[in-house]
Amino acid sequence: MSIQYDEEPLADSYGVADSFPKDFGYGEEDEADMEDCQAPSDSKPRILLMGLRRSGKSSIQKVVFHKMSPNETLFLESTNKIYKDDISSSSFVNFQIWDFPGQVDFFDPTFDYEMIFRGTGALIFVIDAQDDYVEALGRLHLTVTRAYRVNPDINFEVFIHKVDGLSDDHKIETQRDVHQRANDDLVDASLEKLHLSFYLTSIYDHSIFEAFSKVVQKLIPQLPTLENLLNIFISNSGIEKAFLFDVVSKIYIATDSSPVDMQSYELCCDMIDVVIDVSCIYGLKEDGSGSAYDKESMAIIKLNNTTVLYLKEVTKFLALVCILREESFERKGLIDYNFHCFRKAIHEVFEVGVATQRSSGPPPAATPCDKTVALNGTPRNTV
Amino acid sequence: MSSTAMKKKVLLMGKSGSGKTSMRSIIFANYIARDTRRLGATIDVEHSHVRFLGNLVLNLWDCGGQDTFMENYFTSQRDNIFRNVEVLIYVFDVESRELEKDMHYYQSCLEAILQNSPDAKVFCLVHKMDLVQEDQRDLIFKEREEDLRRLSRPLSCTCFRTSIWDETLYKAWSSIVYQLIPNVQQLETNLRNFAQIIEADEVLLFERATFLVISHYQCKEQRDAHRFEKISNIIKQFKLSCSKLAASFQSMEVRNSNFAAFIDVFTSNTYVMVIMSDPSIPSAATLINIRNARKHFEKLERVDGPKHSLHMRMR
Numbered sequence: 001m002s003i004q005y006d007e008e009p010l011a012d013s014y015g016v017a018d019s020f021p022k023d024f025g026y027g028e029e030d031e032a033d034m035e036d037c038q039a040p041s042d043s044k045p046r047i048l049l050m051g052l053r054r055s056g057k058s059s060i061q062k063v064v065f066h067k068m069s070p071n072e073t074l075f076l077e078s079t080n081k082i083y084k085d086d087i088s089s090s091s092f093v094n095f096q097i098w099d100f101p102g103q104v105d106f107f108d109p110t111f112d113y114e115m116i117f118r119g120t121g122a123l124i125f126v127i128d129a130q131d132d133y134v135e136a137l138g139r140l141h142l143t144v145t146r147a148y149r150v151n152p153d154i155n156f157e158v159f160i161h162k163v164d165g166l167s168d169d170h171k172i173e174t175q176r177d178v179h180q181r182a183n184d185d186l187v188d189a190s191l192e193k194l195h196l197s198f199y200l201t202s203i204y205d206h207s208i209f210e211a212f213s214k215v216v217q218k219l220i221p222q223l224p225t226l227e228n229l230l231n232i233f234i235s236n237s238g239i240e241k242a243f244l245f246d247v248v249s250k251i252y253i254a255t256d257s258s259p260v261d262m263q264s265y266e267l268c269c270d271m272i273d274v275v276i277d278v279s280c281i282y283g284l285k286e287d288g289s290g291s292a293y294d295k296e297s298m299a300i301i302k303l304n305n306t307t308v309l310y311l312k313e314v315t316k317f318l319a320l321v322c323i324l325r326e327e328s329f330e331r332k333g334l335i336d337y338n339f340h341c342f343r344k345a346i347h348e349v350f351e352v353g354v355a356t357q358r359s360s361g362p363p364p365a366a367t368p369c370d371k372t373v374a375l376n377g378t379p380r381n382t383v
Numbered sequence: 384m385s386s387t388a389m390k391k392k393v394l395l396m397g398k399s400g401s402g403k404t405s406m407r408s409i410i411f412a413n414y415i416a417r418d419t420r421r422l423g424a425t426i427d428v429e430h431s432h433v434r435f436l437g438n439l440v441l442n443l444w445d446c447g448g449q450d451t452f453m454e455n456y457f458t459s460q461r462d463n464i465f466r467n468v469e470v471l472i473y474v475f476d477v478e479s480r481e482l483e484k485d486m487h488y489y490q491s492c493l494e495a496i497l498q499n500s501p502d503a504k505v506f507c508l509v510h511k512m513d514l515v516q517e518d519q520r521d522l523i524f525k526e527r528e529e530d531l532r533r534l535s536r537p538l539s540c541t542c543f544r545t546s547i548w549d550e551t552l553y554k555a556w557s558s559i560v561y562q563l564i565p566n567v568q569q570l571e572t573n574l575r576n577f578a579q580i581i582e583a584d585e586v587l588l589f590e591r592a593t594f595l596v597i598s599h600y601q602c603k604e605q606r607d608a609h610r611f612e613k614i615s616n617i618i619k620q621f622k623l624s625c626s627k628l629a630a631s632f633q634s635m636e637v638r639n640s641n642f643a644a645f646i647d648v649f650t651s652n653t654y655v656m657v658i659m660s661d662p663s664i665p666s667a668a669t670l671i672n673i674r675n676a677r678k679h680f681e682k683l684e685r686v687d688g689p690k691h692s693l694h695m696r697m698r
């Protein structure tokens with residue numbers, strides 16, 4: 001394990017992170033003792049971060065949800081009790097993220113894992129790819145089999161993490177190896193039905209945001225509706241690709257059904273950084289109050305290869321980022337009109353979501369709702 | 384235009400590992416901070432010519448800081464190194480354990496400068512500040528600054544605290560290049576007129592390749608005193624992200640309910656940023672105003688540009 005300790009301080013080059021005002025960030029975080037989780041009160045689905053010591057769990061949680069710059073994670077202390085992070089006050093991601101200590105003792109009587117797994121939507125198991133991972137694989141097997149027995153509906157997500165230290169060939173080889181061995185163990189235990197998803201991740205690039213996006217997307221019941229709305233919106237507006245972003249975490253909640261190319265996603269992430277950072281400098285009130293991201297937030301970036309990036313506010317937490325050609329952008333009026341309809345539809349989707357959650361009825365069916373007619377019916381010659 | 388190029392010799396000195404090549408690579412060669420970990424020690428002197436604002440050429444002498452090289456600079460290469468220097472940048476590693484030795488070399492350097500280029504401007508960078516605990520930074524920098532000022536006499540030096548991991552690097556380098564721009568006064572006057580005509584809160588002018596702020600005019604009080612270097616850093620990072628797609632960015636508009644910012648290619652050597660807060664002025668009007676001002680500033684950049692100031696029609 002000496003690898004990370006001996007390295008000189010790593011860091012990223014986004015030194016502007018601290019220009020991010022606290023009030024835009026996350027509200028209360030509560031560090032809870034084990035006892036607290038006995039109360040099965042909160043109905044919010046949980047995402048658990050588990051894995052061996054120093055595999056990078058806390059770093060992931062801090063970088064994705066708290067804008068910590070990767071080099072600062074070097075100073076993180078080892079987690080010694082479950083750290084529950086409720087980010088719903090600042091993020092669309094209406095989950096609790098539970099960051100576990102490296103060693104979880106399933107035989108400890110005070111550790112009520114049954115209760116924990118019952119309320120869990122996704123279990124992320126983090127494996128340090130720069131370390132020998134034999135022990136981690138054993139732990140992975142133990143953890144997922146326990147969890148599966150309690151709650152077979154959990155999504156099991158395996159992050160093969162810290163791959164920034166690996167060559168491309170080595171990455172692929174590691175993923176293949178981890179995949180093979182983990183599944184062999186499951187076969188030996190006659191648990192073929194237990195499905196594991198694998199991701200190659202690092203906090204030093206966008207891969208961690210991409211992986212987390214996929215994990216979160218699987219937990220959003222409205223996903224098919226959102227995708228459908230996005231498809232309609234882009235095809236009527238001459239847009240190539242559109243992402244619906246959770247602004248604060250840069251997780252994309254949904255995208256249209258055309259394939260995602262990593263570079264486009266990265267560029268959109270970087271655009272969000274620019275927009276928020278610039279808005280923090282010039283867009284707050286004189287006394288520093290107010291919010292960098294608000295109802296009027298929008299941005300247009302033009303590149304020299306006729307690409308246009310267009311960002312618009314959708315909700316307090318969500319932004320739409322579109323990639324399109326300059327010639328399509330000439331019909332900005334049409335795009336804005338379609339966007340207006342899209343935005344309305346999104347608001348309705350989530351209002352329905354909130355209502356059903358309150359009445360604890362079934363999650364809203366993924367019907368692409370009649371509201372989309374407004375989009376469909378948009379006359380192409382508006383401009 | 385290139386025939387009238389103005390070459391300015393800039394010496395980069397400091398002990399080995401203090402970070403000279405790192406900062407040069409970030410400011411002028413599009414490195415990101417993380418890439419600098421791969422840099423090897425500089426052997427002897429590495430020369431690079433950086434075209435800045437078209438006709439200004441920075442002649443950077445990155446002087447490897449290992450002892451054997453340093454001794455050479457003060458003896459056999461003395462004249463060659465220290466003659467015709469416009470700017471000396473001396474980089475100190477804030478975590479250095481050999482402060483006394485660092486100071487000794489620094490003073491030898493000043494001596495040589497005093498002999499060979501007495502008019503040179505001297506900048507001291509107290510570098511790698513990220514390695515100092517945040518609450519200690521002010522104190523440590525103040526101490527170092529006082530020492531350096533004292534030791535530099537009779538020359539005067541300007542000190543900056545820097546780190547490649549944040550925007551402080553841009554602040555230092557903006558101030559350094561500012562000293563070297565020939566017609567900077569005229570640029571400022573014109574920028575002020577421009578800002579007033581278009582009713583901007585603030586206008587910044589960036590050098591196009593480095594995104595260093597070379598001039599600015601502020602009409603309205605702004606909250607953030609470090610905003611220039613932050614903006615340089617933010618935009619430079621974005622420029623690097625674009626270059627991964629083999630593209631570069633042309634223009635940008637960012638708004639919320641309190642402001643609108645426009646960043647646009649301006650002259651062939653600059654980008655401009657205009658900050659507006661009056662919501663009744665439409666984007667299109669501001670963009671047209673920026674476009675109209677281009678030609679005028681283009682002329683200014685030539686050394687023998689027009690001596691009259693800016694007259695423009697609005698909208």
Ligand SMILES: Nc1nc2c(ncn2[C@@H]2O[C@H](COP(=O)(O)OP(=O)(O)OP(=O)(O)O)[C@@H](O)[C@H]2O)c(=O)[nH]1
Nearest residue numbers: 053054055056057058059073078079102162202203
């Ligand atoms: N190279 C590299 N290092 C990482 C990455 N993610 C985390 N680290 C480093 O790994 C070390 C351990 O990170 P933590 O987040 O504290 O690990 P943890 O899993 O929470 O550890 P415990 O709380 O002890 O269980 C830190 O030094 C991080 O900087 C990564 O993607 N790449």
Ligand SMILES: Nc1nc2c(ncn2[C@@H]2O[C@H](COP(=O)(O)OP(=O)(O)OP(=O)(O)O)[C@@H](O)[C@H]2O)c(=O)[nH]1
Nearest residue numbers: 399400401402403404405419424425448511546547
């Ligand atoms: N923490 C930290 N490290 C830095 C900073 N600037 C440079 N470094 C690191 O310092 C090391 C040495 O940097 P160089 O730029 O090669 O040093 P140099 O002054 O050119 O050294 P010589 O060429 O031998 O004179 C590199 O590993 C850089 O990553 C900084 O601001 N903070």
Ligand SMILES: [Mg+2]
Nearest residue numbers: 057058078079
């Ligand atoms: Mg931890």
Ligand SMILES: [Mg+2]
Nearest residue numbers: 403404424425
């Ligand atoms: Mg060097």
